[in-house]
Every structure is written in structure tokens, then in C-alpha cells.
Amino acid sequence: MNNIIVYIETQEGKIADVSLELLTKGRTLSKRLGCRLEALIIGESVEFHKDELFAFGAEKIYIAEDPRLKFYTTLPYSAITIALFKEGKPRIALFGATPQGRDLAPRVSSALSSGLTADCTSLEIGDHKEPRGEKEYKDLLYQIRPAFGGNIIATIINPDHRPQMATVREGVMKKESLPVAVNGEVKRINTTKILTAPDFIVEIIERHIEERKIDIKGAPIIVAGGFGVGSRENFGLLSELAKVLGGEVGASRAAVDAGFAEHARQIGQTGVTVRPKLYIAAGISGQIQHTAGMDQSAMIISINSDPDAPIHQIADYAIVGDLNEVIPKIIRAYKNNSK
Amino acid sequence: MRRSFKIVVLAKQVPDTRNVGKNAMKEDGTVNRAALPAIFNPEDMNALEQALRLKDRFPGSKVELLTMGPPRAADIIREGLFRGADGGILLTDRKFAGADTLATSYALSMALKKMNPDIIISGRQAIDGDTAQVGPQVAEKLSLPQITYVEEIGELCNDKFTLTRRLDNGVEVVRTPFPVVITINSSAPACRPRNAKYLMKYKHARTLTEEQDNEHNSYLPLLSLDYLRITEWSVSDVGGDESSYGLSGSPTKVKKIENIVLQAKESRRLTSEDKDIDELIKELISLHTIG
Structure with missing residues (x-):
């Protein structure tokens, strides 16, 4: 497909803001590249989110629904994402830099041997020429992020590996729906073909949502x-x-x-x-x-x-x-x- | 049945980027690396404490550290020994240099295959990159489950551990079999201090490289003691595909580095007019202070 795909995270039955922000950014990138913007959403019952995803510009939505996927756990969610990326070969894959995205994206990148840049603050499209001019690349994803404790800004590229993967923190990109929703398509993923019993060896035994602990010392x-x-x-x-x-x-x-x-x-x-x-x-x-x-x-x-x-x-x-x-x-x- | 575990702590030596004072930047705005001490990555310290607690709870367990870095990263192993670890391995080889997180996790996973632990524990992320990628990538390469953002390692029941994860918006308790890769949050308990007994025992622990280095020769007679030898592994010791290590094994490349130039401290007065606020924000974004 060589498209751009955004991993859609849901929290308590709602799409995470960061996923909508990534779709908003994804629209700009896909327009620039002349490719399609796609979304992947996983859960027990998530199809009802499709209208909101179309409103934010997703042209094709992959839906993986299964009662065993009610809550995020690493192994089944990554198995589905890896299977889809292997088949569809997206050129760019974007994840929220949330605890979930930061757990999932590295697992996926390792399985696909593709590069991943964490916590990007800006994403752009640009070309690249090897220092000695032996090779030229067109339309790479510039993954721009602070590094070294925020003392430098680095532009990272993945010249040879696909997808080019990046995570972005919530609130960094703008969130903006389209005036008219996209008339897109839905593709259901057959989860029983992908998931196996060993994917469920880690069980969630308790969850509670609460105010987050205050970490004022570590805040930039x-x-x-x-x-x-x-x-x-x-x-x-x-x-x-x-x-x-x-x-x-x-x-x-x-x-x-x-x-x-x-x-x-x-x-x-x-x-x-x-x-x-x-x-x-x-x-x-x-x-x-x-x-x-x-x-x-x-x-x-x-x-x-x-x-x-x-x-x-x-x-x-x-x-x-x-x-x-x-x-x-x-x-x-x-x-x-x-x- | 009494259980004991083989535990490996993944730890990294990092420049201390947390307390970057004004003298940490040179006049031209570049980072003054000399002003930043190399330290034991803070969350890896939390990870070490969790490993030592397991050793306390399950007598007979062994805690080893695994670190990758230049020869001076042997400090990481020594620091672990001073606090109660039983040993450690330093992965050091020029061929490991220039590794991004993927090539790093490949090297660590190859070493881990040789060490064959029951439990692998690391900090959630290192302060020099803040990526939080190496733990999950190591887990994937070893086909093991990963439990990230862990604050507490709870009870062991039917060969499964109960772990408490601290997330942005709450807490999740999970049960996992082992072998498993666990990454520890800074909200977990701080590491115990150095132990005087271990400090005495291990203060002359050296790698072969350090022993060959002149400044350490004065301790030579002691080095016949096995426990004072810190093991170094190179690419040839861990095997695997050479092109997957270091720079050649790294899919991500740094295209450009921009240093942030700190402005001279000079107070500027602004009003609450829209124009002033707008200019301020534009300036902060261009300085990469925000955004």
C-alpha cells in the first residue's frame, strides 16, 4: 500500500486525542506524498469509532475486533499490528507517545527491523543525499526531536527501512477535523487467523484509572x-x-x-x-x-x-x-x- | 518448592543531562560534554533495586548486570557489585559503536541468549535519549513477553509474577510467566546505597582492558582472584550477524543536529497585549523551548 498509517488508541471507549492529532498531521503528509491516509484500530468493539476517524481524514480503516482484545496487552496487539504492516507495507507508521504507544511501537519496529524515533516534536517530508553523494533518497520522513536532555535538536531519517516509524507526544500536533468527512472504506482484520494462545499468557487482573502521580522534578x-x-x-x-x-x-x-x-x-x-x-x-x-x-x-x-x-x-x-x-x-x- | 532465579539487569552509562546548568553549554551553544558527568542511568538504578529485592526474597538467586558501552562503562558493573549484585558483563567493541536502539537491542539480546536468565529487568528509559525502546525490542528479539512501566514486583504464585504497572492515568496489575522482560519506572523505590562490605570486596574489580591500562597496574596482585575480574564480551564472544551491530545495524540515521544556543540572561519586559504574547511564543518555538 505504501501509505501512511496511524495507530488509533482508545481510552475508556474514547479515541485518544493524540491519535486524532496524528491523523491531522497525517493528512498533511499524505497530501504531500500523494498517498493514502489509513488508520488501524484494535479492541473488543471499536467499529463505532469509524465516523470520527473519517471526519479526521482516514481514507481506509483497518478494524481488529475480538472479545479478547478488550484491553491493551502487548503480545496480541503487536501480533495484529505486525501482521498488518507485513502485508500492507506502509511507508510511514505513526503512534502516540503514550504508555501504550511506547510499549507497542518498539515491539513492532523490532519485529520488522525498521527504525523508530520516539517523541518527535515535528514531522516533515524531505530529501536526503548521502554525505559522499553515493545515494539519493526522495521524500523521506524527517523525524525531528529534542535529544540529550533537550540540549540539541536532532533530525532522524530511516533511509532504507520501512515503515518509517515515529511516536509523538499528546498535544504536540494540532487536532483538526475536516469540514466534510472522508467517504472512506473499512477493512476488517481476521483476528482468529493471527492470534494464538501464547499471545495471551500475560493477563490483566486489575485496572484502575486514577489521578497520576505528580512528577514535578522530572518535568521539562x-x-x-x-x-x-x-x-x-x-x-x-x-x-x-x-x-x-x-x-x-x-x-x-x-x-x-x-x-x-x-x-x-x-x-x-x-x-x-x-x-x-x-x-x-x-x-x-x-x-x-x-x-x-x-x-x-x-x-x-x-x-x-x-x-x-x-x-x-x-x-x-x-x-x-x-x-x-x-x-x-x-x-x-x-x-x-x-x- | 524453594525457587531461585537468574536475574539480569540491563543498565546504561549516560551523560547526566538532568542538571544541565549554564556551564554545561559552551559559548558557541554546543554541549560541553566534559561538564556532564557519566552516571548510572537513574531508572536502571530503580531496576537494580527490584532485582536485589528478588534476590532477598528468593535466596540463592543471582543478580548480574549487562551493559554496553566503552571500556569506562565498567563503572556500571562495579556500582552494581557495590550494591549487592553478583557479577556483570560489559559488552564492548568498536563494532557496537553508533548503534541506535534496534542495533543496541540486537547486541543485548545476543548476550542475553548466552546468559540465559529467568528475569530481565531494566529501567523504563535512559535519560540521554528518553526513547523507552530497548526493553520492548529486547523482549521481541528473545520472543519473550514484556511488562513495561512497572512499579512493583509482587507475589509469585503458580510460577507467575504479579506486577503493578504505573501508567499516566492509573494503575494496572498484571500476571506474567517467566522468562520475561520487565522495565521499571522512576516511581519505583530508589536503589539501596552501596554496602561497605561489598565496597571493600569489589573496589579492585577490573576488566582485562583496565588491567592492561597502566594506571591500574598497582592492583595487579589481586587480579588473580576470580571475583575481581569483570567480564568483557566483544562481537566475537556473542556471535550473530556482524552487519546487525553498530552503525550498519541501525536503520535510523541522524541527518542533522542543531545545538540550542542559550541566550544571555537579560530580562525583557512584555505587556499582556496579543502582539507581545504572540511574539514571545514564536520565539520560544524557534528556540525549541516549547513545541
């Missing part, structure tokens, strides 16, 4: 709020920005003491010390006990309506303004400017 981007945020509800705005940028929410001691945020998010002398790539301080005055925990951040943006707030002194970019006005503008500007 932190959106932190202080007492000036005003309420727990207003912290929701910070969470939204953190989610869009792929970061975590932090808080000053004053905000934690006021009950706006959990203790695990506290940054400063009495909390954790962080050194993210980007620190956005909103409604934080900039007391030394807070700045001691974040002043080594690679870049600091402060948002405070008080032009004399000390936080502005240590910021690379000091925005004098109301955070309730500024943060929605940042979110909008980010969505408009990324990809």
Missing part, C-alpha cells in the same frame, strides 16, 4: 502558580497551560498553604528544587524561599500584574499583566503557532 516545563492565582479553580488554568506545553503544575508555598495546590507540587526551600527547561511563574511575587528552588531553570517567564514584583528581576521574559488574561493568550498563541 513547569507552570507554577502563587498566592496571586487566587483560588483552586484558577489553578485549573495553569493545568491547562501545562498540559498544552507538556509540562507539570508547580506552586509556591503560599499557594499550597492556601489550599490551591497539593503539597507535592510545592517548589522552593521547603519544597522541591527544580531546574526545568522552562519555568513559567504566574502570580508569584518571587520571595527568596521560592526562587531558591527554581532560579537555575534554563528559562524563566514571569507573569505578575505588579511591575515591581521581585520575580520579574530574575525572569528572562517578564510579563506585566493579569494571569487570567495572559495564560489563555499564551495557550491560543501556542496553538496558532505550533505546526
Whole structure:
């Protein structure tokens, strides 16, 4: 088929946003390459998702339904994906960089001996000439990602192996449905032909969905709020920005003491010390006990309506303004400017 | 029946990219590698702890480390020995160099076939690439199940382990037979500290390469003790298809590397006007700070 295929992940009966973002990106890539955009969806009962996939531009949807596939487990899901890729020979295969995608994609790439680039932040089509000019390649997938702890940006290519596989984190690409859905086709995969008993040796015995543990130290981007945020509800705005940028929410001691945020998010002398790539301080005055925990951040943006707030002194970019006005503008500007 | 296991921990020596201060970048904006110490990959430490806990629970079990890297990566094996591992193997050969995750997992899987463990444990991902690919790829090459994002190795019942996986949005408990490949999250317990007794016992543990290196010659008399020899394996020791190793075995190629140039610290004042915010975001995207 030499097409582009997107692995569609479902979570609690809903298509993951990242899968729709990848379809959106896939439309641009398939148009550029003049090939078809396809989707693969696996589960117990997933056919009802097809209209949404058509609305996001999938021209052909492969559906693998089986009661044994109700929840994701590595072996049967990878067996189906590998079988489909072997038969269909897609040129590009995209997966969300979710726990599921990061479990599945490497397994598939290993079975097909094809390359895989994790956590791409940008995907483009371009040509490649070997350094000594012995070989030229047309229309490769440029898989662009930060590396080395975010200190370099690498462009990765897979010249000779197919599919060219990449994972992308949620929220990195834009999600946009078509004004008119594609009138596409559905192809059902015969799972009984592919799956065997050994594929089911790992059993799920318990699952529960819950709030994720807070990992503020490891976050590359932190959106932190202080007492000036005003309420727990207003912290929701910070969470939204953190989610869009792929970061975590932090808080000053004053905000934690006021009950706006959990203790695990506290940054400063009495909390954790962080050194993210980007620190956005909103409604934080900039007391030394807070700045001691974040002043080594690679870049600091402060948002405070008080032009004399000390936080502005240590910021690379000091925005004098109301955070309730500024943060929605940042979110909008980010969505408009990324990809 | 009393059980004991042969456990192999996959560990990697990585540049410490977590605490990249301003001095870690040179003036031209390139990475100053000398300012970044080589460390034991943090999640591989969590993996080592899980292996040592299994050894505590199932007496008679053996924990070995397997690492691939230049000769100085023998530090990884020593660090494991200091904390309670029984031995380790360093895969080192110029032919392994330039490997992407696929060629790396091929090399590790060839060594693992020779070691023949019951349980393979590694960190979820290494901080120099954050790919989380090697664990699943090793599992596939050995036709073993893989359980990723594990936080806890629970009870053993009817030859199956109960494992708790920590995912973005919750927890999943699974039951798996072995042999199995398990990757451990940073949310799992931290590794125990070095043990003074093991530190004394293994501080002169050396690879043959290190022994031949002059600066280590002073310990020569001790090297007749078998337990002080860290095993090194080359491509010829693990066999397999030579073209599947290193650069030639790597389907992915780096086309271009862009260094991120850090700007001089100079505060810029902005208003909350749309124009200011829009320019700021464009700048951050072009600097690859976001997006």
C-alpha cells in the first residue's frame, strides 16, 4: 500500500486525542506524498469509532475486533499490528507517545527491523543525499526531536527501512477535523487467523484509572502558580497551560498553604528544587524561599500584574499583566503557532 | 518448592543531562560534554533495586548486570557489585559503536541468549535519549513477553509474577510467566546505597582492558582472584550477524543536529497585549523551548 498509517488508541471507549492529532498531521503528509491516509484500530468493539476517524481524514480503516482484545496487552496487539504492516507495507507508521504507544511501537519496529524515533516534536517530508553523494533518497520522513536532555535538536531519517516509524507526544500536533468527512472504506482484520494462545499468557487482573502521580522534578516545563492565582479553580488554568506545553503544575508555598495546590507540587526551600527547561511563574511575587528552588531553570517567564514584583528581576521574559488574561493568550498563541 | 532465579539487569552509562546548568553549554551553544558527568542511568538504578529485592526474597538467586558501552562503562558493573549484585558483563567493541536502539537491542539480546536468565529487568528509559525502546525490542528479539512501566514486583504464585504497572492515568496489575522482560519506572523505590562490605570486596574489580591500562597496574596482585575480574564480551564472544551491530545495524540515521544556543540572561519586559504574547511564543518555538 505504501501509505501512511496511524495507530488509533482508545481510552475508556474514547479515541485518544493524540491519535486524532496524528491523523491531522497525517493528512498533511499524505497530501504531500500523494498517498493514502489509513488508520488501524484494535479492541473488543471499536467499529463505532469509524465516523470520527473519517471526519479526521482516514481514507481506509483497518478494524481488529475480538472479545479478547478488550484491553491493551502487548503480545496480541503487536501480533495484529505486525501482521498488518507485513502485508500492507506502509511507508510511514505513526503512534502516540503514550504508555501504550511506547510499549507497542518498539515491539513492532523490532519485529520488522525498521527504525523508530520516539517523541518527535515535528514531522516533515524531505530529501536526503548521502554525505559522499553515493545515494539519493526522495521524500523521506524527517523525524525531528529534542535529544540529550533537550540540549540539541536532532533530525532522524530511516533511509532504507520501512515503515518509517515515529511516536509523538499528546498535544504536540494540532487536532483538526475536516469540514466534510472522508467517504472512506473499512477493512476488517481476521483476528482468529493471527492470534494464538501464547499471545495471551500475560493477563490483566486489575485496572484502575486514577489521578497520576505528580512528577514535578522530572518535568521539562513547569507552570507554577502563587498566592496571586487566587483560588483552586484558577489553578485549573495553569493545568491547562501545562498540559498544552507538556509540562507539570508547580506552586509556591503560599499557594499550597492556601489550599490551591497539593503539597507535592510545592517548589522552593521547603519544597522541591527544580531546574526545568522552562519555568513559567504566574502570580508569584518571587520571595527568596521560592526562587531558591527554581532560579537555575534554563528559562524563566514571569507573569505578575505588579511591575515591581521581585520575580520579574530574575525572569528572562517578564510579563506585566493579569494571569487570567495572559495564560489563555499564551495557550491560543501556542496553538496558532505550533505546526 | 524453594525457587531461585537468574536475574539480569540491563543498565546504561549516560551523560547526566538532568542538571544541565549554564556551564554545561559552551559559548558557541554546543554541549560541553566534559561538564556532564557519566552516571548510572537513574531508572536502571530503580531496576537494580527490584532485582536485589528478588534476590532477598528468593535466596540463592543471582543478580548480574549487562551493559554496553566503552571500556569506562565498567563503572556500571562495579556500582552494581557495590550494591549487592553478583557479577556483570560489559559488552564492548568498536563494532557496537553508533548503534541506535534496534542495533543496541540486537547486541543485548545476543548476550542475553548466552546468559540465559529467568528475569530481565531494566529501567523504563535512559535519560540521554528518553526513547523507552530497548526493553520492548529486547523482549521481541528473545520472543519473550514484556511488562513495561512497572512499579512493583509482587507475589509469585503458580510460577507467575504479579506486577503493578504505573501508567499516566492509573494503575494496572498484571500476571506474567517467566522468562520475561520487565522495565521499571522512576516511581519505583530508589536503589539501596552501596554496602561497605561489598565496597571493600569489589573496589579492585577490573576488566582485562583496565588491567592492561597502566594506571591500574598497582592492583595487579589481586587480579588473580576470580571475583575481581569483570567480564568483557566483544562481537566475537556473542556471535550473530556482524552487519546487525553498530552503525550498519541501525536503520535510523541522524541527518542533522542543531545545538540550542542559550541566550544571555537579560530580562525583557512584555505587556499582556496579543502582539507581545504572540511574539514571545514564536520565539520560544524557534528556540525549541516549547513545541
